[in-house]
Amino acid sequence: GAVVSQHPSRVICKSGTSVKIECRSLDFQATTMFWYRQFPKQSLMLMATSNEGSKATYEQGVEKDKFLINHASLTLSTLTVTSAHPEDSSFYICSAYSGNTIYFGEGSWLTVV
Amino acid sequence: RKEVEQDPGPFNVPEGATVAFNCTYSNSASQSFFWYRQDCRKEPKLLMSVYSSGNEDGRFTAQLNRASQYISLLIRDSKLSDSATYLCVVSGNTGFQKLVFGTGTRLLVSP
Numbered sequence: 001g002a003v004v005s006q007h008p009s010r011v012i013c014k015s016g017t018s019v020k021i022e023c024r025s026l027d028f029q030a031t032t033m034f035w036y037r038q039f040p041k042q043s044l045m046l047m048a049t050s051n052e053g054s055k056a057t058y059e060q061g062v063e064k065d066k067f068l069i070n071h072a073s074l075t076l077s078t079l080t081v082t083s084a085h086p087e088d089s090s091f092y093i094c095s096a097y098s099g100n101t102i103y104f105g106e107g108s109w110l111t112v113v
Numbered sequence: 114r115k116e117v118e119q120d121p122g123p124f125n126v127p128e129g130a131t132v133a134f135n136c137t138y139s140n141s142a143s144q145s146f147f148w149y150r151q152d153c154r155k156e157p158k159l160l161m162s163v164y165s166s167g168n169e170d171g172r173f174t175a176q177l178n179r180a181s182q183y184i185s186l187l188i189r190d191s192k193l194s195d196s197a198t199y200l201c202v203v204s205g206n207t208g209f210q211k212l213v214f215g216t217g218t219r220l221l222v223s224p
Contacts, residue, residue, distance in 0.1 A: 034211075043117075043200070043216040044157065093156055095212075102212065104156040 006105030018082045023094035029074035030096035038091040050077040084112040117215035136184040136201030145204035
């Protein structure tokens, strides 16, 4: 079946630096991908919808200049957390549709120290 | 009010027990409904879609009540491996692709 791969699975970065997370659809093309964030004991919250070849659509309250999304090809979307702070530490996960089924990446644990 | 509400639990049940989870959603225009399972520190995985007529998949039965905006999941003959967090998921009002997740209900099955 379809697979969505995320990298890195875990990353630790220093406060003030930027970190990039990649989301790839391995055997299908995804014109739209979704980025979620999940804090401990909370639900997955949609951050933004990534659209191939155009600007991402951000949910209310998500800073587009802090969470940069690039979807330059039909199989790759990237999320860059810029000037990361400890409060950005979270589980970031992407998803994409193949047909009528949504597939999730394995998720990326970000720890900002 | 949250768009999707679930009892966070945990539900502690012995092996072999039957357990039921409930979920309510606020958007009456929602079209698609799902139950996902999420293991600790892992990505969510689709357990089953939920249809108006109700549907069953082995030990799992899902029900949808559109009038009450209520979804349920019944697990029969619980196994140790059923221990996980069960997420109620509803399509957003901007299209079926935009999903709204509940906070999840944690299930612990003990020997």
